[in-house]
Amino acid sequence: MTDRGLAGVGIDELVERIVGGDRLVLARALTMIERGEQTARALLKLVLPHTGRAWTVGVTGPPGAGKSTLLEALITCLRRRERQVGVLSVDPSSPINQGALLGDRLRMGRHYLDEGVFIRSMASRGMVGGLAPMALQSALLLDAAGFNDILIETMGVGQSEIAIARQADAVVLVLMPGAGDSIQLLKCGVMEIPDVIVVNKADHILAKRLLADVRSTLESVQRDQVPAVVQTVASTGDGIEQLATALAEHRDRLEHDGLELRRAQRLREAVVDAAAALVAEHVKASAAGDPEVHELLAAATDRRLDPGAAAARIAARELGRK
Ligand SMILES: Nc1nc2c(ncn2[C@@H]2O[C@H](COP(=O)(O)OP(=O)(O)OP(=O)(O)O)[C@@H](O)[C@H]2O)c(=O)[nH]1
Ligand SMILES: [Mg+2]
Numbered sequence: 001m002t003d004r005g006l007a008g009v010g011i012d013e014l015v016e017r018i019v020g021g022d023r024l025v026l027a028r029a030l031t032m033i034e035r036g037e038q039t040a041r042a043l044l045k046l047v048l049p050h051t052g053r054a055w056t057v058g059v060t061g062p063p064g065a066g067k068s069t070l071l072e073a074l075i076t077c078l079r080r081r082e083r084q085v086g087v088l089s090v091d092p093s094s095p096i097n098q099g100a101l102l103g104d105r106l107r108m109g110r111h112y113l114d115e116g117v118f119i120r121s122m123a124s125r126g127m128v129g130g131l132a133p134m135a136l137q138s139a140l141l142l143d144a145a146g147f148n149d150i151l152i153e154t155m156g157v158g159q160s161e162i163a164i165a166r167q168a169d170a171v172v173l174v175l176m177p178g179a180g181d182s183i184q185l186l187k188c189g190v191m192e193i194p195d196v197i198v199v200n201k202a203d204h205i206l207a208k209r210l211l212a213d214v215r216s217t218l219e220s221v222q223r224d225q226v227p228a229v230v231q232t233v234a235s236t237g238d239g240i241e242q243l244a245t246a247l248a249e250h251r252d253r254l255e256h257d258g259l260e261l262r263r264a265q266r267l268r269e270a271v272v273d274a275a276a277a278l279v280a281e282h283v284k285a286s287a288a289g290d291p292e293v294h295e296l297l298a299a300a301t302d303r304r305l306d307p308g309a310a311a312a313r314i315a316a317r318e319l320g321r322k
Contacts, residue, residue: 011039015046018145023118026145030120033137044137047144054086054143055251056150058165060157061174062182066200067153069234070174075111076237077244078149085111086142086150087119090135090164118147132163133274139167157185162193167270169259170250172243173227174198175214177206186217194227196246202231202239225253283318292317 006014006028017025032040059067068089075085111117122131122138135152142150152168154161165171173194175182178201191197197218199211214229228246232239254262287293293314299305305313 011042011046014043015050015144018043018047018141019050021146023115023145026118026141027120029141030138033134033141034122040137044140047141050144051140052143054139054147054150055170056139056143056152056168057170057172057247058152058154058168059172059174060154060161060165061172061198061200062176062179062185063156065174065176065179065182066232066234067155067174070198070200070232070240070243071151071153072110073232073234073237073240074151074243075117077240079111079114079116081244083148084116084146085118086139086145086147087117088135088138088142088150088152089119089121089155090131090152090161091121091123091155118142118145130160130274130277132160132167132270132277135164136167136270157190162190163270163273166193167266169254169263170195170247172196172198172247174200175210176201177204177210182210183213186213191217191221191227192223195225195250196243197227197229198239198243199229199231200234203233203236207231279318283314286318287314290317 006025009017014025014029018029029040029043032043059071061067071087075087078085111119120138122134139150139152150168152164154164157173171194173185173190173196175185175197177199185191197214199207199214201207211229211231218226218229228250230239230243230246232243234240287297296305296310296313300307300310
């Protein structure tokens with residue numbers, strides 16, 4: 001079906017088709033979200049009552065750690081358990097990287113013809129409000145479309161990647177041996193975030209060393225629930241069953257106690273973050289063309305006004321404007 005084929009279709013029918021499992025309409029609706037189309041908002045409103053059933057897993061980690069390879073193996077494992085799987089592959093830090101996206105498509109190509117798997121890549125296109133709310137909205141659509149598991153891969157471990165992964169019910173951090181990135185992460189407090197830590201490329205000579213580093217770092221982390229640590233060789237599938245089991249255990253624990261609370265807390269955070277991002281974008285956009293803001297900036301650069309006071313006045317001005 002082409003976009004034109006959908007032009008005359010009412011929003012109620014679009015929702016019906018998405019909920020009914022129509023993949024082409026789902027893909028089109030995801031594009032509407034990506035483009036920030038008005039229809040997307042109306043669609044999401046109608047879709048909301050059909051959401052809340054899916055289990056979401058955020059997968060993050062430094063570039064090249066093996067996240068996509070791991071996801072491909074995990075999809076196979078989940079399909080064996082007869083779960084319908086939706087995958088969102090999100091790249092917040094770079095513009096559309098055809099190479100990487102194509103690579104991911106090829107890697108996950110094994111699942112291309114499987115009706116029970118839906119894979120979608122999203123790259124940053126300077127969209128308003130950032131990728132995190134868009135990922136959240138996209139996940140809602142996949143949820144409404146009936147996927148049992150929604151896997152969200154973010155590339156890299158910057159702030160926005162972590163914000164996206166954190167929105168999920170389970171957060172998996174994938175590390176690999178011998179990479180400065182992975183070691184650096186152990187030092188910078190990112191260990192507060194994952195529910196499961198994967199030491200991938202366990203076939204690597206330095207894997208034991210990384211495992212020891214992870215374990216010793218975890219000893220110093222104050223958390224109610226210490227994350228599970230799993231070793232994998234994503235490229236052969238070794239350890240994937242253990243990863244699936246660790247995820248299932250995390251899920252059982254949460255479903256038994258705290259899932260709704262965690263979802264509510266994280267959703268509140270996500271909404272506040274998204275609102276803050278919108279305000280920030282708004283301030284930046286209007287600062288460019290506003291003579292009073294120019295005057296405040298000139299006052300700051302001429303040392304007539306301290307930078308903090310200038311910022312506070314610009315913010316107050318924008319907030320007052322509504
Ligand atoms: N030896 C070995 N290689 C692996 C393993 N897992 C993945 N690889 C290889 O590592 C490379 C990177 O894997 P990807 O799955 O693309 O890694 P990624 O984390 O998705 O990378 P980005 O999406 O670019 O951040 C590929 O060449 C994989 O074949 C593993 O367990 N052992
Ligand atoms: Mg990848």
